[in-house]
Amino acid sequence: MAVYTEVSDEELQAFIAGYDLGNVLSFKGIAEGVENTNYLVRTEAGPHILTLYEKRVREEDLPFFLGLMEHLAASGLACPVPVRDREGQMLREVAGRPAAIITFLDGLWVRRPSTEHCAALGETLARLHLAGQTFSMTRPNALSVTGWRPLYDASGARADEIVDGLHEELGRELDELEAKWPTDLPQGIIHADLFPDNVFFLGRDVSGVIDFYFACNDALAYDIAICLNAWCFEVDAAFNITKARALLRAYTYVRPFSKEEFDALPILARGAAMRFLLTRVYDWLNTSSDALVRPKDPNEYVRKLRFHRGVTSTREYGLGE
Amino acid sequence: MAVYTEVSDEELQAFIAGYDLGNVLSFKGIAEGVENTNYLVRTEAGPHILTLYEKRVREEDLPFFLGLMEHLAASGLACPVPVRDREGQMLREVAGRPAAIITFLDGLWVRRPSTEHCAALGETLARLHLAGQTFSMTRPNALSVTGWRPLYDASGARADEIVDGLHEELGRELDELEAKWPTDLPQGIIHADLFPDNVFFLGRDVSGVIDFYFACNDALAYDIAICLNAWCFEVDAAFNITKARALLRAYTYVRPFSKEEFDALPILARGAAMRFLLTRVYDWLNTSSDALVRPKDPNEYVRKLRFHRGVTSTREYGLGE
Numbered sequence: 245m246a247v248y249t250e251v252s253d254e255e256l257q258a259f260i261a262g263y264d265l266g267n268v269l270s271f272k273g274i275a276e277g278v279e280n281t282n283y284l285v286r287t288e289a290g291p292h293i294l295t296l297y298e299k300r301v302r303e304e305d306l307p308f309f310l311g312l313m314e315h316l317a318a319s320g321l322a323c324p325v326p327v328r329d330r331e332g333q334m335l336r337e338v339a340g341r342p343a344a345i346i347t348f349l350d351g352l353w354v355r356r357p358s359t360e361h362c363a364a365l366g367e368t369l370a371r372l373h374l375a376g377q378t379f380s381m382t383r384p385n386a387l388s389v390t391g392w393r394p395l396y397d398a399s400g401a402r403a404d405e406i407v408d409g410l411h412e413e414l415g416r417e418l419d420e421l422e423a424k425w426p427t428d429l430p431q432g433i434i435h436a437d438l439f440p441d442n443v444f445f446l447g448r449d450v451s452g453v454i455d456f457y458f459a460c461n462d463a464l465a466y467d468i469a470i471c472l473n474a475w476c477f478e479v480d481a482a483f484n485i486t487k488a489r490a491l492l493r494a495y496t497y498v499r500p501f502s503k504e505e506f507d508a509l510p511i512l513a514r515g516a517a518m519r520f521l522l523t524r525v526y527d528w529l530n531t532s533s534d535a536l537v538r539p540k541d542p543n544e545y546v547r548k549l550r551f552h553r554g555v556t557s558t559r560e561y562g563l564g565e
Numbered sequence: 566m567a568v569y570t571e572v573s574d575e576e577l578q579a580f581i582a583g584y585d586l587g588n589v590l591s592f593k594g595i596a597e598g599v600e601n602t603n604y605l606v607r608t609e610a611g612p613h614i615l616t617l618y619e620k621r622v623r624e625e626d627l628p629f630f631l632g633l634m635e636h637l638a639a640s641g642l643a644c645p646v647p648v649r650d651r652e653g654q655m656l657r658e659v660a661g662r663p664a665a666i667i668t669f670l671d672g673l674w675v676r677r678p679s680t681e682h683c684a685a686l687g688e689t690l691a692r693l694h695l696a697g698q699t700f701s702m703t704r705p706n707a708l709s710v711t712g713w714r715p716l717y718d719a720s721g722a723r724a725d726e727i728v729d730g731l732h733e734e735l736g737r738e739l740d741e742l743e744a745k746w747p748t749d750l751p752q753g754i755i756h757a758d759l760f761p762d763n764v765f766f767l768g769r770d771v772s773g774v775i776d777f778y779f780a781c782n783d784a785l786a787y788d789i790a791i792c793l794n795a796w797c798f799e800v801d802a803a804f805n806i807t808k809a810r811a812l813l814r815a816y817t818y819v820r821p822f823s824k825e826e827f828d829a830l831p832i833l834a835r836g837a838a839m840r841f842l843l844t845r846v847y848d849w850l851n852t853s854s855d856a857l858v859r860p861k862d863p864n865e866y867v868r869k870l871r872f873h874r875g876v877t878s879t880r881e882y883g884l885g886e
Contacts (some may be wrong), residue, residue, distance in 0.1 A: 252676040269671040272605065275568045275594035284593065284605065286671070299824075350590040355573040378670065384772070446590070512628045 247273035249296045250280045251339045255298060256285075256294075259338040261487070262329040265289040276441070281341075290466070291348035292327065296341040299516060301457055308383045309456050310334045312376070312433065319375035321368075324349055335534050351444025351451030351515050357475050360448045362487040366468075366494030368450045369438065373464045373499055376433025385436065385460040387519055389425045389552060392418060395522040402529050403414040412519070417549065421515050425527060426508040434467035435459055439474040459509055465505040469512035471550050472561065473520065481547040489562025496563070506558050512550040513561075521545035568594035568729040569602045571618045572660045576605075577615075580659040583650040584666060586610040597762070600778060602662075605669070612669035617662040622778055624663050629704045630777050631655045631665055633697070633754065637736065638829065640696035642689075643773040645670055673763025678796050681769045683808040686796060687789075687815030689771045692761065694785045694820055697754025706757065706781040708840055710746045713739055714738030716843040723850050727863050735843070738870065742836050747784070747829040753789035755778055760795040786826040789816060790833035794841065794869050802868040810883025817884070838873055842866035 251270075253257075253350075266288025274282040274293075281296040300504050310326040312335070317325040324346035326334040336343055341387060356362050385391075396418055403410040435442070437458040444452040468491070476488040524542035531539040555561070572580075572592075581589050587609025595603040602617040618627060630804075631647040633654070638646040647655040657747035675682050690713040706712075708828055717739055724731040756763070758779040765773040789812070822830075847865040852860040876882070 250676070253673050254677070256673070267767075270669075271673050273596035313827040348591075352574050352577070352589060352592050355571070356575070412596060446588075 247275075247283075249339050249341050250299050251283065251294075251296070255339050258342070259288060259294075259336070260285070260345075262331075262336065263327060264330060265292070265327070265345070284442055285345070293324065293348055294343060295346060296339065296343045297384070298341065303378075305457075306335050306342055306344075308381050309459060312456055312459055313346065313472070315379045316372065316375050316453075316456075319378070321372055321375050323456070324452070324454055330346035330500045333359060348369070349444055349454065351446050353441045353443060354445055355440070355517055356479075357440055357487070359484075359487050359490045361445060362475050363490040363494040364445070364448060364450045365438070365443060365471060366402065366491040366496075367498055368453060369435070369467060369471060370495045370498035372435060372453060373432055373467065379433055382430060383460045385434070385462040387458070387523070388462055388466070389421060389515060392421070392518060392522055395526055399522070399525045399529055403525050406525060406528060408548055410525070410546065414518070417514070417518060417553070421511070421518060424511055425515065426504065426511065427465035429465055429505055429508055430502060432464050432468075433459060434462045434464060436462065436467065436470065438467065438471050463505075463508075463512070464499075465466075465501070465508060466512050466516065469491070469509060469516040470520075472509075472513050473516050473545075473552075475524065476561075477544075477548060477551075481550055482527055483543065485560075485562045492558075492563040501563075506563070509558040509561060509563075510552060510555040513555065515550060517545050517549035519551055522530060567573060568596075568604075569619050570660050570662050570866050572604065572615075572617070572685065576660050580657070580664070581606070581614075581666075583652075583657065584705055586613070586648070586649060590723060591871060595635055596850075599640065604848060606666070614645065614667045614669055615659070615736070616667060617660060617664045619662065626704060626778075626798050627656050627663055630746060632702055633700055633780055634667070636700045636776055637696050637777075640699070640701065642693055643670065643771065644777070645773070645775055653860055654713060666777050670773035670775065672767050674762045675766055675836060676761070677800075677886065678688075678761055678808070680805075680808050682766060683796050684769045684811040684815040685766070685769060686759070686764060686792060687812040687817075688819055689764070690756070690772060690788060690792060690822060691816045691819035693756060694753055700754055704781045706755070706783040708757070708779070708844070709783055709787070710742060710836060713843055715743070720843070720846045720850055723796045723848050727846060727849060728867055731789045731846070731867065735839070735846075738839060738874070740841060742832070745832055747825065747832065750784035750786055750825055752782060753785050754780060755785060755791075756790065757783065757788065759788065762780070784826075784829075785820075786822070786829060786835070787833050787837065789813070790837040791841075793830075793834050794837050794873075796868075797882075798865075798869060798872075802865065802872075804872055806883045813879075813882060813884040827879050827884070830882060830884075831873060831876040834876070835870060835873040835880075838866050838870035843871055 268287050270286040272284050274284055279300045280298050283294040285292050285294045313323055316323050328334055328346040371537040401411045476484050479482055524540050527539040528542050589608050593605045593608040595605055600621045603617050604615040606613050606615045634644055637644050648666040649655055722732045763776045797805050845861050847859040849863050
């Protein structure tokens with residue numbers, strides 16, 4: 245939660261004048277978003293989000309992200325839509341940063357998702373995957389299995405500062421994941437970061453999915469594995485099979501699993517736990533103490549990884565074949 | 566800029582249900598406000614601000630602050646109005662913190678105030694002072710001259726870590742301020758923290774004054790002295806007499822100075838610079854490096870204090886008698 249880049253009123257007004265949005269009525273930095281700076285801008289045309297893309301987002305990826313949001317919204321998925329300026333551009337610049345105006349979505353993200361929320365998530369994720377099938381741009385997943393070893397090496401033995409023996413444990417895990425990682429699963433656009441703070445609800449209904457800045461092409465079932473990790477554990481790290489069952493059933497009701505996907509889910513879930521554990525370990529060891537954003541605790545994902553390592557069948561996640 | 570206290574969706578909805586505001590549509594932490602946690606809450610009744618009062622605000626002062634906002638708004642000043650719940654309460658509790666819902670004000674705070682902005686500020690400040698004359702509650706100014714020596718002593722010789730010789734310089738300054746501080750000036754409610762980020766504009770017009778959490782009873786002219794410091798210096802620390810003249814003329818057009826106020830302004834401006842310098846020095850020396858809010862640079866106020874020390878008459882601020 246941070247505002248990394250300040251925007252002066254002159255810069256803001258010159259920027260907004262390029263759009264068909266009328267005058268600016270209000271402008272507030274939002275304490276959300278770890279990677280980018282977000283402002284809530286109210287104009288005569290209503291509320292919008294102004295996002296300034298900071299250094300962790302590669303500028304050459306922005307047309308993919310913005311194009312994807314526009315495509316998914318046009319396909320009927322509730323997600324922010326980049327607003328085009330008077331010249332038809334979605335990507336512009338303000339305060340020396342690449343920037344875009346996107347539509348504002350009503351809704352709240354749920355701090356403690358219920359089983360009903362997990363079911364609604366499953367349905368939405370399946371619809372996102374189906375809508376993504378007709379998107380023509382592609383972006384490889386830099387944080388899939390081939391990206392993990394460089395991350396692992398970057399932290400090295402310092403991982404033991406977090407949990408004694410973690411470096412060796414992750415090394416063995418990585419060897420196994422690299423050896424067993426499935427490569428023949430149905431591919432498509434995945435969100436790749438669908439944590440609870442990226443899904444807005446009004447009551448029990450999903451009102452929108454946000455933050456597509458990790459979206460990429462990968463195995464669709466890997467996205468589900470990320471959600472199993474992010475939505476189906478309790479605060480005490482206990483796996484909640486009722487929530488997992490609700491998520492998986494709702495997903496497969498819209499988009500049924502292939503036999504290969506069903507079989508692969510436990511290893512995908514281990515991989516997803518590994519992916520978030522590796523970035524958290526790296527951030528934990530490399531975030532300076534005066535950073536605006538506090539790194540997330542890696543321990544949560546150590547426990548999740550160990551849980552999935554003990555799972556031998558997707559039935560243990562609550563889904564029958 | 567920080568969200569110190571997280572509010573769960575359950576807590577939020579239970580809290581909002583106590584008001585006549587309908588359902589919650591959106592809820593976002595705002596990256597503004599150093600002392601408190603602020604959320605923008607959109608409900609069916611429109612946008613509001615939810616403020617959670619953190620530890621630096623004394624709970625026993627809250628009825629004064631909330632009552633003052635209600636009084637000033639009723640007197641026609643554009644400022645946030647605390648919303649009363651179904652039982653008539655303005656001050657409630659959420660997530661273990663004292664909390665209030667206040668109305669949302671349109672407008673932008675100006676990063677680089679112009680002469681026109683300074684004039685609009687002067688008029689608004691005078692109207693605030695007049696409206697405050699009929700407010701019945703009182704609160705002493707803990708950060709006036711009697712509060713400075715304890716702050717000075719709390720930093721002690723460590724002030725020299727910021728500017729070599731600063732401890733001695735401030736000691737001499739404090740002796741002189743204590744000896745010469747005027748006590749016979751017209752008193753009333755002052756804002757006491759009217760920096761540019763606390764005044765919203767739509768174009769050249771003030772659309773609202775916010776953040777009354779330092780408001781107190783003190784010499785009215787001291788509030789003007791704070792504004793001279795906060796609005797009338799350029800980024801390079803040069804005093805802008807054109808802006809000061811605009812501020813003072815607009816103020817005195819609405820509320821003329823007494824002879825004593827006119828004569829006292831230079832010492833009040835030194836005192837105001839001292840007050841912000843002392844808290845900045847203290848915060849600079851005592852903010853842990855992992856704090857969510859970075860302390861403000863004290864050097865800016867060292868330069869301002871030295872400037873005012875060289876001023877012998879209010880005429881040097883651009884105002885004739």
